[in-house]
Amino acid sequence: MTNKAFVVEKVEDRKFNCEVKEIEIPEISDNEVLIKTTYSSLNYKDALSSKGNPGVTRVFPHVTGIDVAGTVEVSNSDEFKVGDEVLVTGYDMGMNSDGGHQSYVKVPSSWVVKKPSSITDKEIMTFGTAGLTAALSVNELLENGLTKDSGAVLVTGATGGVGSIAVSILSKLGFDVVAISGKESKIPFLNEIGASDVILRKDFDIENKRPMGKEIYAGLVDTVGGNILNEALKVLKYDGVATCCGLTSSHELPTNVFPFILRGVRLIGIDSVECKREKKEAAWEKIADEFKIDTLNKITTEISIDEIADVYTAMLEGKITGRYVVKI
Ligand SMILES: NC(=O)c1ccc[n+]([C@@H]2O[C@H](COP(=O)([O-])OP(=O)(O)OC[C@H]3O[C@@H](n4cnc5c(N)ncnc54)[C@H](OP(=O)(O)O)[C@@H]3O)[C@@H](O)[C@H]2O)c1
Known part of the structure; x- marks a missing residue:
């Protein structure tokens, strides 16, 4: 198993470098799960993190990605079992904890939400x-x-x-x-x-x-x-x-x-980052049902992990349209 990741490194004071490379697969502790990523997405906050914005990220090297969808690969939690289809958005993921732009992500189980079955990983990351x-x-x-x-x-x-x-x-x-x-x-x-x-x-x-x-x-x-x-x-x-x-x-x-x-x-x-998991779960159920939109294909651009850096630049210049999902 290899872990391909989009990594931001601090080169010198206020200078940061981004690179896609192989890193160690994270080891999980009690009440954590390891997720095998299928899709992630790009958000304005990820772009800020890639530039070393201290309001978002202060710990480097760092893997960006405040959203992730995938399946549970290893679980040290009673709440989730191997193979569960899950997603995580917000909390500290992609801020000072490594984020979803990698093949395997470790997170506390308290951040994890079970994915509604009526929506695919790609669709849910288009929302993100x-x-x-x-x-x-x-x-x-x-x-x-x-x-x-x-x-x-x-x-x-x-x-x-x-x-x-x-x-x-x-x-x-x-x-x-x-x-x-x-x-x-x-x-x-x-x-x-x-x-x-x-x-x-x-x-x-x-x-x-x-x-x-x-x-x-x-x-x-x-x-x-x-x-x-x-x-x-x-x-x-x-x-x-x-x-x-x-x-x-x-x-x-x-x-x-x-x-x-x-x-x-x-x-x-509105804060979607730290809001209670129950509130997120209720919103995801709505997204998969009455809020599920039929314009998803019109607003989605799918990219690979190697294309993230270019989209971050466009995003910070206010030039992008719609949502970018990253196939991992
Ligand atoms: N509170 C939360 O929980 C939460 C969660 C997610 C995002 N956010 C915040 O919500 C904002 C939007 O996020 P996003 O993911 O939609 O970002 P985004 O995809 O980068 O879109 C931002 C949009 O803002 C408009 N814009 C860009 N520069 C502008 C300027 N100088 N003046 C006015 N409008 C400008 C552009 O749209 P037009 O060209 O169409 O005007 C741009 O497409 C960000 O500030 C983000 O940090 C907050």
Whole structure:
């Protein structure tokens, strides 16, 4: 058995090198399992880790990959047996614990979820952390009373992993979805996956001093933060519901209290990384059932472990569209 892995090494202070190479198969301790990987995926956070971003990874050498699907190869846990089909997303995997971009991954059993049987490993990794985040966001809109009759829902960073899956799920559920995107050339793609209208980011990412705008949208799935989130909050209708999960525009939120105190707008934070395993399990069941989208093949690009570095570069430049799955 060999373990082929995408490894990030620290060369000198603030300089990191990435290489695909053979490494030792990890040995597991009590309450851990060894997973034989079938598929992993690429997320923005993996790209940051590959550049040695200390907010993500401080331990090197390091194997990236915050998502993994595969079968249990060795188990030191009562919860899982050899051959179980499983997946892991988030927690410390791919951050300071080695991640899914290798043939064999060791993880604490408390991170592991049994894969629903109605979805394949490749499909579930197309969702991955991005899809789980999109599903948790849509769930919050639904649990806070939004229905397809409430009005249109805005999705920001719409061609990205979280955004494209949120557009697809909302459209499948019958919502009128309006996408905000920086990529004019991807308007046909966004229409194809379910957006009824697309607003270009440059028309929305503005410093607008008006405290409120016209009431237009019933809901918002925001993946970018910054001015865009601020402007979107201002145009939510009375009782509007917004979720916020990302920061590709900015970690700042320059806003005011009017949408909250005059229109009862609710802004809900989404974290798919550390959230309880039971919450993840419930979301994965939905993803494999009522949220299972038929646009997966349109948003998925499959790559090999040797192509990861190039996609990381494009990802950090905001140039990628949809989801990248890695066949291991
Ligand atoms: N809270 C959580 O649990 C959680 C989980 C997963 C991800 N996230 C975060 O969510 C965000 C999106 O993740 P992802 O996996 O979807 O990333 P991604 O696939 O890289 O997509 C990000 C998208 O953001 C847009 N974008 C890029 N640069 C931008 C800029 N300067 N200003 C405004 N928009 C910009 C682009 O879409 P357009 O060109 O279409 O505008 C891009 O495709 C990231 O910040 C990530 O860290 C959070």
